[in-house]
Amino acid sequence: MSDANILKKIGDAIVDYAPALAGVLTVTGAGAPTGAALAVISSLGKAFGLGSNASPDDIHAAIISDPQIALKARIADQDFCLKQREQDIEELRIKLADTQNARGREMSVKDNVNKILAFSIVGAFIALVGATLLGYAKVESALAGTLVGYLSAKCEQILAYYFGSSKGSDKKTDLLAKATPIKE
Numbered sequence: 001m002s003d004a005n006i007l008k009k010i011g012d013a014i015v016d017y018a019p020a021l022a023g024v025l026t027v028t029g030a031g032a033p034t035g036a037a038l039a040v041i042s043s044l045g046k047a048f049g050l051g052s053n054a055s056p057d058d059i060h061a062a063i064i065s066d067p068q069i070a071l072k073a074r075i076a077d078q079d080f081c082l083k084q085r086e087q088d089i090e091e092l093r094i095k096l097a098d099t100q101n102a103r104g105r106e107m108s109v110k111d112n113v114n115k116i117l118a119f120s121i122v123g124a125f126i127a128l129v130g131a132t133l134l135g136y137a138k139v140e141s142a143l144a145g146t147l148v149g150y151l152s153a154k155c156e157q158i159l160a161y162y163f164g165s166s167k168g169s170d171k172k173t174d175l176l177a178k179a180t181p182i183k184e
Helices: 003-014 019-027 034-047 056-065 069-109 111-136 142-178
Strands: none
Touching: 003 019, 003 034, 003 056, 003 069, 019 034, 019 069, 034 056, 034 069, 056 069, 111 142
């Protein structure tokens, strides 16, 4: 039996008990990363007492023969979801640390390069939009449309940097600080 077929059969067998795991297994090969399927197989192998290196065929055989499959599959599903959340939290910590480093650099360097670039880009955006609205510039050409798109995206980034990004970051930091730690 091919790997995709056995993974789909395992997913179909546990879909009622472990929907997160079943979802990963049934779409593997159709766009889902195989690393995710390997993590699911590892979680199921541990939950069924087969070890983290169990083969999909061994897991399928355990599903067919074990009467307590629902409980074990739910345990594996919760374990998998917990690991996914831990990865999300770690990713958020990395993003927050990166933002803090950028803010720290901004505070310590005290140069005007960022401000000059910000004023130049926002000024160019306002001038281009004004010229377009007044009829001095035509946005029909691909180059002008690309320029407007580029300047509007950069203008949005500048506004988020100076007015919005740190507030959301501070709120996330406060929420993480108040959250209760996950115990294994």
